[in-house]
Amino acid sequence: MRYIHTHLNKEMPDREDITDLRLLRFDLVAVLTHEKGIPETVHIVHLLPYGKQNQFEIISSNLYSLKHNFREFIDNLEAEMDRARVIDMQDPREKAILISVSTAPKYILEEHMEELKELAESADLIVIDKIIQRVKQINPKYLLGEGKLRELIIKAMDMGATLLVFDQNLTPSQIRAIADMTELKVIDRSQLILDIFAKRAHTMDGKVQVELAQLRYMLPRLTGKGTAMSRLAGGIGGRGPGETKLELDRRRINKRIHHLENELEKLTMARIERKKRRKELSIPIVSIIGYTNAGKSTLLNALTKSSVFVEDKMFATLDTSSRRLKFPEEKELIITDTVGFIRDLPDDLVAAFKATLEELQDASLLIHLVDISNPQFENHIESVNRILNQLGLDIKPVILVFNKIDKLSSLEIKQICNRYNAIGISAIDKKTLIPLIDEIKNRLWEEKVTCNAPL
Secondary structure (H helix, E strand, O other), X not given: OEEEEEEOOOOOOOHHHHHHHHHOOOOEXXXXXXXXXXXXXXXXXXXXXXXXXXXXXXXXXXXXXXXXXXXXXXXXXXXXXXXXOOOOOOOOOXXXXXXXXXXXXXXXXXXXXXXXXXXXXXXXXXXXXXEEEEOOOOEOOOEXXXXXXXXXXXHHHHHOOOEEEEOOOOOHHHXXXXXXXXXXXXXXXXXXXXXXXXXXXXXXXXXXXXXXXXXXXXXHHOOOOOXXXXXXXXXXXOOOOOEEHHHHHHHHHHHHHHHHHHHHHHHHHHHHHHHHHHHHHOOOEEEEEEEOXXXXXXXXXXXXXXXXXXXXXXXXXXXXXXXXXXXXOOOEEEEEEOOOEOOOOOHHHHHHOHHHHHHHHHOOEEEEEEEOOOOOHHHHHHHHHHHHHHOOOOOOOEEEEEEOHHHOOHHHHHHHHHHHOOEEOOOOOHHHHHHHHHHHHHHHHHHHHHHHOOO
């Protein structure tokens, strides 16, 4: 794409020309200057490969002596740009730039950015850059200043990004405003988590709950794009005086939400029946809870000799798994592995997964599993406790268990476990699970004996 225009006063290409060249992705911008109405000089501006000290180059020449093989020049330039990029442009995965804009202290922004990076990798994105912007005041329209946003978009296009991921939850108007400035896809943290959940859901319960959360998230963000979305749909036989495409989309989504809510109600009734059967058998339930990627599925597999899917990614397993654990004393219990928690879990997701999380109400005991090797484990404990409090589960008996002790020194483990009155284990080493199993037995059966003893 070439853009040719004139400057009436013999000016060189200005900032507006350079902005058009970069933002509109022209191959070249040519500025013609003239002398008494006769074209005289041409100034050709083109971008340079990413990483060069200068971001563009200007070639000036007399118009009549200009010898420029455009196709050969652009082919060579694009080949050089491809070599300068640090990512493989043939890789079909989305290339993302992660952005965090907040008034919070920088160390908090950096912690949140690392978590966003883990989420992006769990969603199978290629992270090509991370941008942290600490601001005095949040821009209500763009989150960050318009000039900074333009620079960010230009940088993203120079690096070959296809997606912008914001750590902050964007309002519908902010998504529209940012999307209007770029052809890149724009999503926020909630949308990224929803996408991960959609990939990981395999059971009917999980699929229904995820789709419901996605539709609830999408509904307020539906918008018409120019006049294309506002034309009357249907014509002859259309509803009433005419219904816009946007209204049709909203109506369909609302109808689908209503259908999914009915499906979820049926699945909840089936879950209640299963609960009744378990109560009749008087089998205690122990639920493993914790921050995502703490090792809950690995612990379930180790305790029950199961083969639940395990991967070192956030939300690697989404669907609730239940397994029986038998003891030599002819006692048994059911262990459940729940969906992982995370800070600022999207409200739509909490609402959709309420039925699943309500299963924790039936648990006789909660095992709060924490990844001791994660530098943010204290914040993770607080986030999980906050969610338990929201669900009214903070009165349940809890065993605090630190996992992945093989990654720390024995002295550090001892100090942290003593401070939190917790048990240290490594879910991949079954020998370390003996204290945990003993504690489970004590909590479930020995305490009951004490309570029922005659006064």
